[in-house]
Amino acid sequence: MSASTTDSAMPLEPVPGPGARSGRATPDIVRPYGDTTGDGMVQVSFTLPVPHDKRAEGAALQLAAKMGLEPALLVHAKAMGPDFTFFVVYGSVKHLVDLREVTVVEREFPLLTPTEVNKAIKSRLRRKLVVVGACIGTDAHTVGIDAILNIKGFAGEKGLEYYREVKVVNLGAQVLVPELVERARAEKADAVMVSQVVTQRDAHIHNTTTMSAAFREAYPAGQVPLLVVGGPRFEEGSADRLGVDRIFGRGTTPGEVASYLVHALAPPRVTTPSTKEKA
Amino acid sequence: MSSRAKPLLDLDPATVRQARALARKAGRPVVKLAQSHTTVSVERATLRLAGLAGADHERVPWVNHLVDAVRAEVGLEHGVTTPVYDALRRGEAPDLLTLAQKAASGSVQFRLPVGREATRAQSLARREVSRGIRTIDKQRANRDRLVKRHGDPEQRPWIYLIVATGDIYEDIPQAQNAAREGADIIAVIRSTGQSLLDYVPEGATREGYAGTYATQENFRLMRAALDETSKELGRYIRLTNYASGLCMPEIATLAGLERLDMMLNDSMYGILFRDINPIRTFVDQRFSRQIHARAGIIINTGEDNYLTTADAVEAAHTVTVSQLLNEYFAKEAGLEDWQLGLGHAFEINPDLPDSFRMELAHALLARQLFPKAPLKWMPPTKHMTGDVFRGYLLDGFFNLVGAMTGQGILLVGMMTEAVVTPFLSDRDLALQNVRYVLNAAGGLTEDFHPPRDGFIQTRARQVLGEAVDLLDAIVHDSDTAGDPPLLAAIADGTFGLMKRPADRGKGLDGVVVRADGYDNPATTMLEEGSDR
Numbered sequence: 001m002s003a004s005t006t007d008s009a010m011p012l013e014p015v016p017g018p019g020a021r022s023g024r025a026t027p028d029i030v031r032p033y034g035d036t037t038g039d040g041m042v043q044v045s046f047t048l049p050v051p052h053d054k055r056a057e058g059a060a061l062q063l064a065a066k067m068g069l070e071p072a073l074l075v076h077a078k079a080m081g082p083d084f085t086f087f088v089v090y091g092s093v094k095h096l097v098d099l100r101e102v103t104v105v106e107r108e109f110p111l112l113t114p115t116e117v118n119k120a121i122k123s124r125l126r127r128k129l130v131v132v133g134a135c136i137g138t139d140a141h142t143v144g145i146d147a148i149l150n151i152k153g154f155a156g157e158k159g160l161e162y163y164r165e166v167k168v169v170n171l172g173a174q175v176l177v178p179e180l181v182e183r184a185r186a187e188k189a190d191a192v193m194v195s196q197v198v199t200q201r202d203a204h205i206h207n208t209t210t211m212s213a214a215f216r217e218a219y220p221a222g223q224v225p226l227l228v229v230g231g232p233r234f235e236e237g238s239a240d241r242l243g244v245d246r247i248f249g250r251g252t253t254p255g256e257v258a259s260y261l262v263h264a265l266a267p268p269r270v271t272t273p274s275t276k277e278k279a
Numbered sequence: 280m281s282s283r284a285k286p287l288l289d290l291d292p293a294t295v296r297q298a299r300a301l302a303r304k305a306g307r308p309v310v311k312l313a314q315s316h317t318t319v320s321v322e323r324a325t326l327r328l329a330g331l332a333g334a335d336h337e338r339v340p341w342v343n344h345l346v347d348a349v350r351a352e353v354g355l356e357h358g359v360t361t362p363v364y365d366a367l368r369r370g371e372a373p374d375l376l377t378l379a380q381k382a383a384s385g386s387v388q389f390r391l392p393v394g395r396e397a398t399r400a401q402s403l404a405r406r407e408v409s410r411g412i413r414t415i416d417k418q419r420a421n422r423d424r425l426v427k428r429h430g431d432p433e434q435r436p437w438i439y440l441i442v443a444t445g446d447i448y449e450d451i452p453q454a455q456n457a458a459r460e461g462a463d464i465i466a467v468i469r470s471t472g473q474s475l476l477d478y479v480p481e482g483a484t485r486e487g488y489a490g491t492y493a494t495q496e497n498f499r500l501m502r503a504a505l506d507e508t509s510k511e512l513g514r515y516i517r518l519t520n521y522a523s524g525l526c527m528p529e530i531a532t533l534a535g536l537e538r539l540d541m542m543l544n545d546s547m548y549g550i551l552f553r554d555i556n557p558i559r560t561f562v563d564q565r566f567s568r569q570i571h572a573r574a575g576i577i578i579n580t581g582e583d584n585y586l587t588t589a590d591a592v593e594a595a596h597t598v599t600v601s602q603l604l605n606e607y608f609a610k611e612a613g614l615e616d617w618q619l620g621l622g623h624a625f626e627i628n629p630d631l632p633d634s635f636r637m638e639l640a641h642a643l644l645a646r647q648l649f650p651k652a653p654l655k656w657m658p659p660t661k662h663m664t665g666d667v668f669r670g671y672l673l674d675g676f677f678n679l680v681g682a683m684t685g686q687g688i689l690l691v692g693m694m695t696e697a698v699v700t701p702f703l704s705d706r707d708l709a710l711q712n713v714r715y716v717l718n719a720a721g722g723l724t725e726d727f728h729p730p731r732d733g734f735i736q737t738r739a740r741q742v743l744g745e746a747v748d749l750l751d752a753i754v755h756d757s758d759t760a761g762d763p764p765l766l767a768a769i770a771d772g773t774f775g776l777m778k779r780p781a782d783r784g785k786g787l788d789g790v791v792v793r794a795d796g797y798d799n800p801a802t803t804m805l806e807e808g809s810d811r
Contacts, residue, residue: 046704047703047704080704080707086704172554173553201488
């Protein structure tokens with residue numbers, strides 16, 4: 001989380017670009033900063049599957065050169081058992097970063113307090129907003145979904161169970177996708193929330209696409225509940241590819257999720273087109 | 280373990296006695312409950328002791344087939360072995376495996392024998408099951424012999440490292456390397472989700488999510504590999520796995536048969552964190568702990584988990600409460616002090632002032648409440664942010680607490696916690712961290728005496744006081760169903776805010792109330808200490 005997540009209501013002066021807080025304009029092209037502007041210094045560490053000797057050190061420098069570190073300084077090499085060597089390399093990287101080509105997903109909705117969330121749901125939806133959550137597939141790590149849904153919450157914010165106007169059905173761990181679809185239907189879920197922590201062999205990607213496909217199959221077009229996934233290793237901007245509406249990453253708080261639900265399911269009636277439509 | 284003469288914390292002995300008395304009071308009705316029920320997994324474990332292994336072509340174990348068949352025909356109220364050995368005596372099949380195979384296709388008739396028939400079936404059952412018990416005894420003797428030959432680690436705490444590739448044939452070289460680099464204990468993390476499987480997979484496995492399946496063959500392969508490494512290093516390398524989830528009794532049994540040395544085995548973890556039915560858990564747990572006691576296995580309890588969901592300062596006393604309950608249930612099941620790797624963890628938010636002093640206070644409290652138990656000290660996970668450099672420092676402070684407070688087992692923290700599964704280099708760096716701290720500061724146990732009524736002593740007393748209050752609230756809890764107070768407390772969310780009623784949760788349908796004539800030769804021999 002950046003430091004400026006307090007509220008959209010905060011009147012911010014238009015700023016020329018990111019990093020302009022010091023009043024100094026950021027150039028479009030930058031290099032890594034070690035201790036002097038433009039020195040391009042970075043440090044990397046890695047292991048090569050070779051015994052530690054002169055050749056291994058040469059191999060490490062070869063890799064550094066191929067990574068764009070020139071000149072590279074091998075500052076540490078240590079044998080790890082008979083077959084491996086660990087290296088720390090410092091060097092000036094020859095690549096340039098063009099800030100104009102950087103694309104990021106900006107939060108497309110304002111952050112609301114729990115009271116504002118409840119008020120918005122009550123006045124615009126005129127019933128409780130129903131959220132069904134689960135860990136699907138073999139994933140038994142409920143930490144993520146519990147942090148968002150359980151009243152205990154996360155990072156000092158209470159979970160969605162705490163919101164008077166939100167009905168939470170937390171199915172827990174290792175829920176089968178058909179079971180999730182079934183419950184979502186039975187509960188008339190407005191949103192379905194799935195957490196995926198285990199990422200071995202891309203299980204999180206596989207499980208998420210299976211889930212979104214199942215919902216599209218089970219519901220008439222346009223009536224699929226809002227599909228939200230969370231997990232530490234999802235790629236930003238991959239929501240469309242996975243067939244879901246929104247991805248939340250590491251460090252997401254319940255308040256952000258609640259605000260998003262309001263934005264997506266109970267938007268203000270008089271409104272400008274959402275950023276989503278524009279994109 | 281702790282050879283200190285004078286206790287470092289000035290705890291009131293009366294308060295300590297009161298805490299233990301309350302834990303006993305909370306635990307006893309639950310033990311009664313465990314003694315009056317059985318589960319499908321307890322019955323399957325008994326058949327495994329009698330030598331039934333293997334699975335059908337769809338990898339459904341024969342013990343599952345046989346228990347299901349008996350249950351469908353005559354129920355499990357009297358135990359699975361009496362109808363099974365009655366069927367064998369009647370010549371339904373030449374041996375146990377064939378009987379299970381025939382039962383799977385529905386071509387065996389089971390009945391509940393009475394009178395002399397019943398006695399004969401039961402004595403045959405006892406003879407067969409006792410073979411498994413004697414194998415466990417033999418494996419324990421083997422361990423004692425190997426420890427004598429190769430020796431224990433030179434230092435305390437013992438260094439505990441995790442491998443988790445999903446493929447047993449990848450795990451083996453990694454485990455051997457870790458031992459060469461200094462690990463004394465290797466834990467093979469289980470595949471995510473195994474705890475909710477109501478059967479134990481078979482054979483050597485190469486596919487797992489975030490861990491490797493616990494199977495008898497995987498246990499055997501890894502133990503054999505570590506026996507080789509122990510010989511090479513002149514130090515007995517211990518092997519750890521997880522007796523938790525729906526198959527806890529069976530996994531404990533397999534661990535005893537294959538000479539595993541430590542098992543994760545918490546009294547409430549499955550209930551709270553896996554939503555397994557409370558009664559199922561307590562019944563399964565008692566049997567598995569009786570096996571562990573017999574097998575000379577050190578159990579590791581899971582108190583660290585409480586602190587990953589709750590705040591480590593606010594909830595410090597829940598760790599103490601859980602340790603006391605785990606101690607009661609463990610001793611009731613026959614485990615001795617040296618087998619109690621009670622858990623605790625370094626999880627206080629490092630941004631709090633005095634966080635390190637509080638960690639010291641909590642760790643000393645556990646050390647002093649359980650002076651003869653090895654205690655398992657768990658590294659930070661919750662406040663590992665992905666800043667690996669800061670994480671490395673935090674792990675160093677964790678190691679320092681471990682060294683200063685005389686912990687028995689130290690789970691090595693990885694700076695890449697919460698980022699990736701550890702790289703080879705992460706493990707090496709982590710071990711360097713441990714070695715440096717133990718070398719540099721291991722002797723601090725001699726100099727470190729927190730002043731009387733100072734911050735550390737006061738904090739420890741406060742946590743103990745809160746633990747006593749919570750235990751008191753637990754023994755006075757009640758529900759409309761008239762469940763034991765501890766179950767009522769679990770149901771209303773006393774632990775970690777998770778509400779787990781006794782009539783809900785996974786595995787409930789595998790719980791059976793014992794009938795008057797219930798017979799289980801394994802339980803009998805475990806309780807008598809007999810082997811015939």
